[in-house]
Amino acid sequence: MASSEVPSVMMGESERAEKEAFRHSLEKVIIELCDNEPERLPRVSLESFGSFRSGFANAGSDMDLVVVLQDGTPYTACFSLLEDDLPRLLEKRLLQLGYGARLLTRTRVPIIKICEKPDEGLLDKLREEREKWDALPIDEKYPHLHAEEDAVEEESPTAGADDAKADHKPQTERTSKPSVEKYTALLPAGADGGNQDAPVSINGQATKQLPARPHRSGNPKPWTRERKAGLLDFPKSGIGIQSDINFFNPLGLHNTQLLRCYSLCDQRVRPMVLFVKSWAKRRKINSSYSGTLSSYGYVMMVLHYLVNVAQPPVLPNLQAPWRPNRSCTPPGASTTEVDGWIVDFWRNEDEILGAVRNGQLSQNRESLGSLLLGFFEYYSSQGYGPRFQWMQDVLSLRSPGGLLGKAEKGWVKAITEEGEGKKVQHRYLFCIEDPFELSHNVARTVTHQGIVAIRDEFRRARRILLAVGHGQDPPDGHLLDALVESEIPEDSRAASDNKATHSDNAVNGSVHDITQKLDAMKLHNKGTVGQNKRNHSNGLRPTAPPSQPLNLADNEAFPALGGRFGKANGNGKVQKANVSEISGDRAKAYLEEVKRKKADADAERTATGAAEAVLGDD
Template sequence: QCSYLDNLLATELPQLEMTVAEASQKDVFRASLSAFAEQAIDMAYGREPVRGFRFRLCAFGSLASGFALKGSDLDLAFVVEVMDPLPGAPVPSVTAATLVREDGIPRVLELAYLNHGLGARLLSRTRVPILKVCEKPTKKLYTNLIKEREKWQGSPVAASFSPAKDVVGDEVQSEGASRSETPQSTPNEVPQSAVAVNDTSQPKATSAQLNKALLSPPAESLQSPDNDKKGQSLRSPVGRMWTREKALGPLDFPKHGVGIQCDINFSNPLGIHNSHMLRCYSLCDPRVRPIVLFVKAWAKRRKINSPYSGTLSSYGYVLMALHYLVNVARPPVLPNLQHFTGIVLALSSTEHPQVSDFVNGYQVRYFGDETTLSRLAADGKLTANSDPVGVLLRGFFQYFAVPVNGGFNWAQDVLSLRTPGGIRSKIVKGWTGAKTELVVRQRYLVAIEDPFETAHNVGRTVTRRGVDAIRDEFRRAWRVLDLVGERGGQGGADEKVEGEGGLLDELAE
């Protein structure tokens, strides 16, 4: 079993990792989005009201942590920094919280990106506003996005568009796509001039249009319920078969054919700290990154990594893998960076570099010195575990597939990376029943505590069908490994088990 996993990883890992060239392309796109954002904010607000703030688009998520798969979306955080006022400078007339409300900068950027020929759609019924952006929308998708924007603002959008190559009929399924079930109205038609995306000679939205559309939005938003990226109801309508990967709605971005895709999160400073801590874990041992990439690729191919569809986000699987390496593997592969007792013992008496702060009311505290962690890892001071990756992967799948004799108890356990031992009780935590808070549906079928925002369940999107699918896939993975062990298989990526297929086979629905 372990040799099979070692061989499989050696074959698959080069195909899973994001290349340096792809990461560079995404950073160039981030820089373009940042430049467009700066220009749009100046046009919409004028410089005076926002003089006391600095705005940045920072990468977080898998690209920042080092756990990005090939083709992963770009995750950006819109960061508002309050600048130290100059002597005699006027006090800003708005607050940072006001600026990042749905009817503030998120809507400013949505219109600006549409005006530059990008695909843009604001999801406002999420825990924080999320702006989805794609580089090269198809003509059909772009038209639908413009109409949705016009519904919200109640007036036509003056925008230009250079169509990318259309996906025929847009019959493509996207990873994590949601189904739009609300009938679309037919607002005023949109100008369809085929011009270069960044051709400044073409008509763009004027400053007056931006101010009218963005600073005085209609009293009622016409956003449809499907805009809830994480909190929407994920039950299938009566008579419709539930699938792990939903068919595209008219506003959904297809998986391929629209260039780089990006999610811009607003009011989410904890996400940046989370990403940095995950990166620090990746530096503690060279086995961490390939294990996490393998687990993420497995979940993606088996179609159990879609919060839209009622399964678990990739971030959830990263926390599961780290939990196993910190708290279950013996000896531990990783120290607990939020307690770092073992790390301090390896340092000199004068070395105690750490990150410590309070963000949005939550304590953010972890050992965050990348240079020190890399040095300690190279010197072999962070772990006494020498198991090969195959042994650790086998243990990971067994732990979550077999909930007896020390396995994960899905019904009772809360996975808590920050807690010594890694497990809390659902009863003690109070995570025992579904409930709705504001517009966000909280579920606890899969309970994974966020390392910093301890009131947030990373698994809250998982529905009954979703948890059944996730547990079925862990059991299937364990059956494959069990059968490989019985056969004494030493094969690699082409190793198949009769009746089950290969471990990383893509699920066909």
């Protein structure tokens, strides 16, 4: 099966040559723009990375590109979204030249999605969208630059880890409102299974839980593995070569080189990765947009199995200090620091190929088919051999044994991080640690529906392979049968939306009551905040004020909504604005944001329980 499938999905040399020529064309456009603005724009080159460079690219896949400073130091090439900076200038110029171009601004860093030959309708829509942005007033073009003038930044002890770059997909959500996440405790959490009568703590003060409010979790919109394409989304075919240009990805080139070196270590690695990627695509579980896993995540899963589970190992751990002989580059000789992270692995391709020829890297002689069966068994969590524990384990390619615990990493609860007008959700239902950026979960896009779909597909694959191995007809069709999802009727979508609207109307009553209270609120913990600032400057942990019984007649028992959060710093901590009192009208606007965030929080709080209920039935 693999021997017939892999050649059909492997990218050929002619396709590689066409894409390389396209890269050169795009690079010329960028160099021309930079040469026209030498005072403001640096000299750059455009380099490929990702699967196109590592050797794991399937036929017809997109090409990932990154802008790199020509002095060889890509780590400071961080471009803004201002109108006269390179991302906006390049998008405009590409549209003028007839390419399809769309700048994604809700990603961690700017990314331009490009297609070589858009049809006339798509090109017109993309140009119209850019013209609409050009016509916006300044405050709407850059909403994140208009923070409250009296905001005072201070560190937040609850900031999440920095968002990551492995999948390069827009998983954030723009918001021009100040952050109100810490005040969602004002709205009850009874809907997610908590004790509605139990007190909650806000700024260290014990407060009585408010009456439970309706929520959307009981009437969710139907979920599909493949997201319905939007008006500006590129079609899968018919528009020439497609590419993503990243404007800041300091670790991407090193990740790519690591994967390339693994592909050179054994001739079974590349076909196994290509087969698994093709399987995941046909079964529609490879979309970070829809809540499943990126292709990069599946590559990491394959490498983990070949390094740590297969016996004897198919691959060595290239981040370990082991070398096959003394002539190899010693550990630490090529160590570098990139964006604050240590990068060190055995990266000399000639040395790796020499060790392969001498038979020094692996004693494993399993067939590709046997390795694939073991791979699917391991992640199905069934059978008698080693089993991956979806709810407890973190895949960690760098670590001896390849696994860490979620509790050990602190990856046990979903975290939302906000800054510069963006919201980034860090989910930890499925956990794959990036080889270098250790705070990044490669699988952060996986939702509770997604993790169940992925696990179920592994179990289906195992059933099929075992049946074929015993000479039986597989019970679930062919392993590589394409999954066809039924179209969701529009009336079903409308009914779901109506239920959600009804729920929102019910919520408005609770929100109105809270708004009346907020109109007279005043900050109660100024003394504690000041003391915490002094403690922080002395290296001490912030202290909470003593818990006191709730006085319902005391209007100062509730905090007022205040300034917006700032962006995350290099240590993964978020700078937040000082909390100050606001008027009732603005509180109402902020409470609309609270409603949205509370609905998101309800879904996230139930995700782990929902996944455990299904994944725990091994």
